[in-house]
Amino acid sequence: MSTPRLARATLVAFDLTGGPTRESMGRMLQVVSDDTTRLMAGEPTLTDTAAYTVDPAIPVVISWGLGHGFLTKLGLAAQAPPGFGPVPLAGDQAFCDGDILLHVESQSALLVSHAVRQITRTMEPFGAVRWTQHGFVDSAPDSLRTGRNLFGQIDGTANPRTPEDFDDQVWMSDGPRWSRGGTQIVVRRIEMNLPTWDSISEAEKEKSIGRRLSDGAPLTGRVESDPMDLDAKDAAGRLMIPLNAHARRATSQGTVQKFLRRPFNYDDVAPGGLSSHGMMFLAYTTNIAERFSPVLARLTAVDALNKWTTPVGSATFVIPPAWPAGSFLAQELIEG
Amino acid sequence: MTKKFRIVSTALAAIALALTATLSGCASAPAEPSVTATDVWIRAIPDLDEQTMTGLFGNFTNNTDTEIKILGGTIDASIADEILDAHEVVMDDAGEMVMQEAVGGIPIPANGQVELKMGGYHVMLWNLKAPLEVGQKVKVILNFSDGSSLPIEAVVRSTETEGEHYHESEGEHHHGTPTPATSMSN
Ligand code: HEM
Ligand SMILES: [Cu+2]
Numbered sequence: 001m002s003t004p005r006l007a008r009a010t011l012v013a014f015d016l017t018g019g020p021t022r023e024s025m026g027r028m029l030q031v032v033s034d035d036t037t038r039l040m041a042g043e044p045t046l047t048d049t050a051a052y053t054v055d056p057a058i059p060v061v062i063s064w065g066l067g068h069g070f071l072t073k074l075g076l077a078a079q080a081p082p083g084f085g086p087v088p089l090a091g092d093q094a095f096c097d098g099d100i101l102l103h104v105e106s107q108s109a110l111l112v113s114h115a116v117r118q119i120t121r122t123m124e125p126f127g128a129v130r131w132t133q134h135g136f137v138d139s140a141p142d143s144l145r146t147g148r149n150l151f152g153q154i155d156g157t158a159n160p161r162t163p164e165d166f167d168d169q170v171w172m173s174d175g176p177r178w179s180r181g182g183t184q185i186v187v188r189r190i191e192m193n194l195p196t197w198d199s200i201s202e203a204e205k206e207k208s209i210g211r212r213l214s215d216g217a218p219l220t221g222r223v224e225s226d227p228m229d230l231d232a233k234d235a236a237g238r239l240m241i242p243l244n245a246h247a248r249r250a251t252s253q254g255t256v257q258k259f260l261r262r263p264f265n266y267d268d269v270a271p272g273g274l275s276s277h278g279m280m281f282l283a284y285t286t287n288i289a290e291r292f293s294p295v296l297a298r299l300t301a302v303d304a305l306n307k308w309t310t311p312v313g314s315a316t317f318v319i320p321p322a323w324p325a326g327s328f329l330a331q332e333l334i335e336g
Numbered sequence: 337m338t339k340k341f342r343i344v345s346t347a348l349a350a351i352a353l354a355l356t357a358t359l360s361g362c363a364s365a366p367a368e369p370s371v372t373a374t375d376v377w378i379r380a381i382p383d384l385d386e387q388t389m390t391g392l393f394g395n396f397t398n399n400t401d402t403e404i405k406i407l408g409g410t411i412d413a414s415i416a417d418e419i420l421d422a423h424e425v426v427m428d429d430a431g432e433m434v435m436q437e438a439v440g441g442i443p444i445p446a447n448g449q450v451e452l453k454m455g456g457y458h459v460m461l462w463n464l465k466a467p468l469e470v471g472q473k474v475k476v477i478l479n480f481s482d483g484s485s486l487p488i489e490a491v492v493r494s495t496e497t498e499g500e501h502y503h504e505s506e507g508e509h510h511h512g513t514p515t516p517a518t519s520m521s522n
Contacts, residue, residue, distance in 0.1 A: 024471075026471070027469065027470060027471020027472060028470070028471060030471050031470055031471045046375055046377050047377070047495050049495075121494070122493070125382065125469070125470045125494055
């Protein structure tokens with residue numbers, strides 16, 4: 001998570017099938033952990049049907065999340081870490097919820113596809129695919145530079161950067177043992193209406209966020225890293241960053257409402273052959289209820305960007321910490 | 337940087353795992369066994385109404401200077417018939433893939449390796465007594481032509497299911513009997 005985004009990401013949510021038990025989930029977690037370890041080392045899985053596709057020179061990063069449904073179906077709701085729960089969304093549920101999340105990233109679209117396909121086969125006896133989302137970014141693998149989204153904005157400026165920031169905002173340090181060292185993810189799918197966005201002026205685009213399109217600097221500053229001055233006014237006495245600007249509305253009130261944003265763009269084919277553009281908005285936090293939900297509530301109430309954006313999916317998962325050799329994903333939870 | 341390190345350490349972890357698996361297989365023998373095995377798995381059979389036999393696959397390394405053959409093995413009789421046979425899948429004159437006994441055993445070249453895989457060499461489990469579900473661990477003992485044997489823990493894994501079944505022909509007898517009419521397609 002603290003690694004820069006790789007060019008391609010696929011997220012797959014599974015629903016557990018066939019009356020999951022702790023015993024069957026223990027078996028599932030072991031075999032998917034084995035697939036994960038092998039694919040991340042650039043090796044084929046034990047039952048790989050396209051074994052020669054792997055490439056040890058191109059990293060594949062795989063992470064897993066366990067949803068609210070996973071915990072409740074196994075009678076483990078009490079094991080949910082503090083602040084974890086669904087972030088509901090009204091309307092079509094096609095991109096909502098899911099018991100288990102598989103998240104694969106790589107610079108290679110082929111390797112993402114390969115890993116997802118092999119792991120999905122491994123999952124078959126245990127779960128059915130609920131939804132799949134694909135995303136892309138333009139960031140180079142070894143750079144921390146903030147990429148641009150489909151609105152043409154520099155996105156990711158006000159993000160945690162230092163290990164201390166990550167320990168504070170992203171990695172859980174208390175709560176149930178199995179989840180310590182892990183994080184909580186919110187997966188929001190947000191449609192972006194490009195035709196209407198494209199029809200407005202650059203000035204209006206910049207006001208809607210409070211930052212310049214050219215370099216991401218606040219409208220009150222010189223460079224991207226300058227802090228916003230929320231009180232600054234122009235010669236006519238008007239706020240330079242309007243009250244409904246996205247960055248003003250989203251910025252933390254106090255020290256708690258901070259989290260990592262790691263969005264991916266999507267450009268899919270919608271029914272009828274139209275294109276569907278948007279953002280697979282991924283937020284990582286120690287505590288969804290305390291850190292994320294208040295910000296979302298503020299933005300849902302008032303945000304200039306809402307004119308061009310529509311959330312169409314919402315799902316949350318606990319991402320357990322990486323497992324040590326000889327162990328497997330969430331072993332402490334399932335055997336505890 | 338972090339990412340590269342993580343990937344390297346995962347690879348090391350996998351190697352460490354493989355080593356432990358091999359070592360625990362021969363706790364009583366001080367010297368390296370003549371044959372070692374990695375990545376050993378058995379094809380899942382979740383429903384005994386569909387079929388009751390399956391295959392064991394994996395990588396086998398011959399650590400000696402002479403060829404060794406995998407002759408077969410044994411398994412706890414509560415899981416399947418106690419005797420396991422060395423098999424291979426070949427294409428017959430009609431172009432059908434058929435499964436038959438690997439006569440004389442499955443050869444592992446001196447200081448070399450053999451891979452038992454779908455559609456090739458495998459060790460056959462007959463008459464399963466209970467379903468084999470993905471992720472289950474199964475203990476078997478494999479026997480070799482040099483007189484040695486190797487206890488192995490195999491993990492049960494699923495493969496592409498449709499059209500990939502082992503079919504037992506009518507009136508077929510196994511255990512040392514060549515079974516040319518038994519076909520496997522994949
Ligand atoms: C399509 C939807 C969205 C777009 C295009 C978008 C775009 C942006 C942009 C361009 C910035 C300024 C640069 C930066 O700091 O990264 C920003 C900041 C931010 N956004 Fe969004 N965003 C979207 C949705 C969301 C959602 C759903 C949330 C949370 C619920 C959110 C939370 C934030 C936060 C916390 C900041 C940083 C504010 C600060 O402290 O300066 N955004 N967003
Ligand atoms: Cu056979």
